[in-house]
Amino acid sequence: MHRIQRPISRRGFTGACAALAAGLAARPIATRAAGGGRAVSPASLAIQDAPEGPFTLAPLPYDYAALEPTIDTLTMEIHHGKHHAAYVANLNKAVADAPDLGAMTPDDLIQSLDTVPEAIRGTVRNNAGGHVNHTLFWEIMVPGGGGAPDAALAAAIEADLGGRAAAQEAVNAAGLGRFGSGWAWIVVGPDAKLAVLATPNQDNPLMDGLGTPILGVDVWEHAYYLKHQNKRADYLAAWWSVVDWSAVGQRYEAAIG
Ligand code: MN3
Numbered sequence: 001m002h003r004i005q006r007p008i009s010r011r012g013f014t015g016a017c018a019a020l021a022a023g024l025a026a027r028p029i030a031t032r033a034a035g036g037g038r039a040v041s042p043a044s045l046a047i048q049d050a051p052e053g054p055f056t057l058a059p060l061p062y063d064y065a066a067l068e069p070t071i072d073t074l075t076m077e078i079h080h081g082k083h084h085a086a087y088v089a090n091l092n093k094a095v096a097d098a099p100d101l102g103a104m105t106p107d108d109l110i111q112s113l114d115t116v117p118e119a120i121r122g123t124v125r126n127n128a129g130g131h132v133n134h135t136l137f138w139e140i141m142v143p144g145g146g147g148a149p150d151a152a153l154a155a156a157i158e159a160d161l162g163g164r165a166a167a168q169e170a171v172n173a174a175g176l177g178r179f180g181s182g183w184a185w186i187v188v189g190p191d192a193k194l195a196v197l198a199t200p201n202q203d204n205p206l207m208d209g210l211g212t213p214i215l216g217v218d219v220w221e222h223a224y225y226l227k228h229q230n231k232r233a234d235y236l237a238a239w240w241s242v243v244d245w246s247a248v249g250q251r252y253e254a255a256i257g
Contacts, residue, residue: 050089054102066143087130094123129202142244153249160194174198181220187211188255214251
């Protein structure tokens with residue numbers, strides 16, 4: 001495994017992050033000092049000269065190895081500790097001189113892009129989108145996932161998407177059909193019905209009023225290339241075994257109010 005400058009064992013990296021996560025568990029994420037002086041924390045792997053807030057990278061709710069074998073440990077380390085950390089760092093850098101933007105929640109920010117100064121709008125769109133999308137992604141996965149949606153969500157999936165098998169097939173098709181990088185989603189649309197769609201880059205359905213995402217799968221190559229190489233279809237087929245339907249159901253309940 002290639003490492004820059006200093007060899008860090010995977011066990012050491014994971015252990016440090018798990019210890020960091022454990023230390024943070026008892027207090028709100030907002031009080032966290034990113035970087036924190038640790039030699040190996042996700043933030044230390046991000047952009048070095050970025051400010052430490054206002055947006056922060058939450059620790060994963062499980063260990064980097066927890067989604068094996070569906071998603072391998074190294075992919076999780078790089079994806080959360082480098083890619084997601086970099087979106088947060090770049091977002092903080094972009095809003096460093098715009099405290100009103102920094103005071104917004106990430107969800108509000110991506111729904112207010114028309115108020116963002118044009119000079120930083122593209123950067124904010126990409127990096128706030130990346131932050132929101134990955135936060136959802138980590139939260140709707142769980143070790144030993146893949147169970148079944150609860151009654152309310154199951155009924156909506158049946159009524160609006162033709163059942164769970166059809167819904168999963170539609171998401172897979174949306175992800176496969178997304179040329180280049182992007183995401184496939186199940187959203188609660190403006191008509192309160194479930195819909196499946198894909199977005200490019202780090203766009204989120206909330207940005208364009210397409211609906212409130214309750215499930216999303218990252219189809220950027222960085223999400224699957226180490227394990228599945230070019231076979232996006234294999235990754236998508238396997239991914240459902242780590243979906244936390246209970247978390248998706250909670251998002252559904254919140255979205256329909
Ligand atoms: Mn990603």
